[in-house]
Amino acid sequence: METANEKSASLSFLSSYPTCWSTNQSTGPEICSDPGEPWLDAEIVVEGKSVVVNRSILSERSQFFHRLFNLRNDGSVSEGKPKYLLTDLVPHGKVGFEAFNDILLYLYTGMTKESPPEVSACVDDACVHVSCPPTINYAVELIYACAAFQITELVSYFQCLLLILAENAPVEDVIPILVAALHCQLNRLHSCCIQRIARSNLDNVCLEKELPDEVSSEIKSLRVKSNQESEANIKEVDPMHEKRVRRIHKALDSDDFELLNLLLNEYEVTLDDAFALHYAAAYCNPKVFKEVLNMGLADLNLKDARGRTVLHVAARRKEPAVLETLLSKGACASETTSDGRTAVAICRRMTRRKDYIEASKQGQETNKDWLCIAFLEREIRRNSMSGNLAMSADVMGDAFQMKLDYLEKKGDIYFLVLVHCLLIVFA
Incomplete structure (x- = not known):
């Protein structure tokens, strides 16, 4: 059952936001579709695609664009039109083509539409797309754009949405929300994410690798304070052991196997x-990973403190070379995490529909996301077929033995001799 919060989060990002102005202009999604229209007098390049825009309307509706278009020397010129790169306009985070067009539609019309499922939903059939990574990442893209373009009403809306997502998503998926809150200076969202991660079992290695130093330090301080106040029976960490583990990780980071062997x-x-x-x-070059694996000193199916095998971690990273190496060495694709997810379920939940579909089109370079899912599903099918064959062989063997017992009781000695001769011949 979904909670009330989860139901709220599952609503489309832009489908019900109120209009903040009215307009009689026939502007809509098609407004940027024809570069030949005379009123489309500037270009903004998003993910390699040019989006033509009307400077007059955007300047009127947004102080950000008003200042931008009044800077005479800003932007290069393409066929008489100023040209801007979205990566220059949005300094932090990534904003994709679909997210930019959703925001552009709002600026033109004051109206909103449902977010496109191809970029805001995953390819896991069991997912309701309440708080899967594509859902979160699309909301993060939108808030980066709204914050950069100073659209305060949408910043408030998306901050509320991300607050819900931060409480309901798996803790590792809260990290991009926290980073966005930090860059966009959203204090309420920042505090919520910090508290959520501090309460979780996300390890210090993950915090240090994926968050700025000041943020990871803040989370660690909160944990220490919380543990002291609650006087919980928490397993004490040996500082010397932790120091040695960090040195091993640093040796892996630097691809220094001589040092690694010395430390071991x-x-x-x-x-x-x-x-x-x-x-x-999770963090090393695939070649480094392969070398560590080939040392033969580590348990391939060992689970970490969060109940994940190496294959689960690799599935989240979505690096085909790592997954292929693991599967070739016998990693168990059917093993589940503590919350019941297999590696392929993790991989599917990390993948946008757009990436999965586009990767399947003929003539295009195969997408990493699609490859990872294909590797894992192939392994599951192979294991399933092997299991079915083994089961069939067991059933046939049992039936054969029952027949022999029956014949033996009947005293059909000639048939038994024939059977034993056949077994000797084909042994």
């Missing part, structure tokens, strides 16, 4: 103690 020989810490395969699968 000197310390009473194994690759499994340091979850070295998990670390390499």
